Amino acid sequence: MTDNILVLEGLSKVLSSDAGEFELLVDRLALERGKFYALVGKSGSGKSTMLDLLSMVSFPTSVDRFEMISETGTVDLAGLIASGKDADISAVRRTKFSYILQSGGLFPFLTVRENLALPFQLRNAPVPPGYFERFAEQFDMVHQLDKKPSALSGGQRQRASILRALAGEPQMVLADEPTAAIDETMALIVVKEFRDLAARQGATVLMVSHDLDLVGRFADQIFTLKPHVVSPRLTRSELEAH
Numbered sequence: 001m002t003d004n005i006l007v008l009e010g011l012s013k014v015l016s017s018d019a020g021e022f023e024l025l026v027d028r029l030a031l032e033r034g035k036f037y038a039l040v041g042k043s044g045s046g047k048s049t050m051l052d053l054l055s056m057v058s059f060p061t062s063v064d065r066f067e068m069i070s071e072t073g074t075v076d077l078a079g080l081i082a083s084g085k086d087a088d089i090s091a092v093r094r095t096k097f098s099y100i101l102q103s104g105g106l107f108p109f110l111t112v113r114e115n116l117a118l119p120f121q122l123r124n125a126p127v128p129p130g131y132f133e134r135f136a137e138q139f140d141m142v143h144q145l146d147k148k149p150s151a152l153s154g155g156q157r158q159r160a161s162i163l164r165a166l167a168g169e170p171q172m173v174l175a176d177e178p179t180a181a182i183d184e185t186m187a188l189i190v191v192k193e194f195r196d197l198a199a200r201q202g203a204t205v206l207m208v209s210h211d212l213d214l215v216g217r218f219a220d221q222i223f224t225l226k227p228h229v230v231s232p233r234l235t236r237s238e239l240e241a242h
Contacts, residue, residue: 005033005171005204006054010064013046013053020233024049029223029239033171036198037206038215041225046237047208050225051174054206055097056081056089068096070171094122098170100178105161106149112136112160113145116167136163138193139186155182162190166197173197175207179214187211191218 011026024046031037041047052058059081060066066078075096080089098119099105106115113132120127136142139159149157158181165173175194179187194205195218209215216222227237 003032003034004030004069006031007065007067007069008054008063009066010062011053011060011066012062013049013058014061015049020235022046022227023234023236024053024225024239025236026050026239029241031172031204031206033204034198034202035204035220036195036218037204038212038219038222039206039208039225040210040212040215040222041237042227043210045225045227047225048176050239051099051176051206051208054172055099055174056093057099068092068171096171098165098173100161100165100173100175106157106164108149111146111148112141112152112163115149115160116145116164119164119167119170132167135167138189139163155186158182159186159190162193166193169201169203171203173203173205173207175205177208177210179209179211187214191215194218 006029008026008029013024015022039047039050049058053060056077063078066081068075068077075092077092080092116132117127132145133142136145139162141156141159141163144152144156144160149160152160158178162178165175173194179190182190191207191214194207197203198205207215212222222242224240224242225237226240227235230236
């Protein structure tokens with residue numbers, strides 16, 4: 001079986017506004033299991049749009065091939081999107097992907113511990129005794145586990161959202177600038193943990209970052225989105241691999 005976990009070919013996403021159109025193009029993207037990837041590009045290049053497309057939060061304008069490959073078979077994500085079956089799309093999104101948003105995305109009415117338990121509850125899986133404490137220790141979050149997000153600083157909320165994403169042991173982690181709200185030392189710990197997660201659990205991590213120096217120390221491969229002006233009404237951004 002191929003080492004690829006996700007293959008994307010011939011994708012176009014067009015976003016329209018009063019100011020004109022923005023088109024994101026991906027000729028081919030192949031991500032392998034157990035690898036840590038970084039996606040970099042200047043503001044407005046389409047990095048967050050790319051993650052939304054990969055996680056099926058939004059859908060491409062057109063796509064030739066979009067597949068997720070596992071030991072149990074291949075899921076035709078392009079066909080699933082075309083079917084319009086929201087329940088099936090949500091099930092794949094919930095069980096295959098973990099998405100770390102810039103805003104954190106924690107449920108405000110739950111404690112950090114209860115937020116971390118959600119991925120296990122979705123899989124009807126038990127939580128091993130002391131699991132969250134051991135897991136949170138490396139992020140200096142043990143004493144925050146029984147607090148609600150409103151009682152945390154911005155950096156602590158971001159660390160809690162990262163912990164929730166990693167705790168579910170997903171096949172693929174998509175992280176949208178997860179280190180933007182934390183200090184340099186903690187950012188280094190977070191990126192290293194992403195790299196270790198990929199190696200340890202065979203997960204695939206794709207992290208958006210503005211800090212090439214930071215992610216370049218750990219990433220197996222770096223992708224860049226480079227926008228260019230095609231006409232006064234059209235800006236196009238294309239994915240390049242390095």
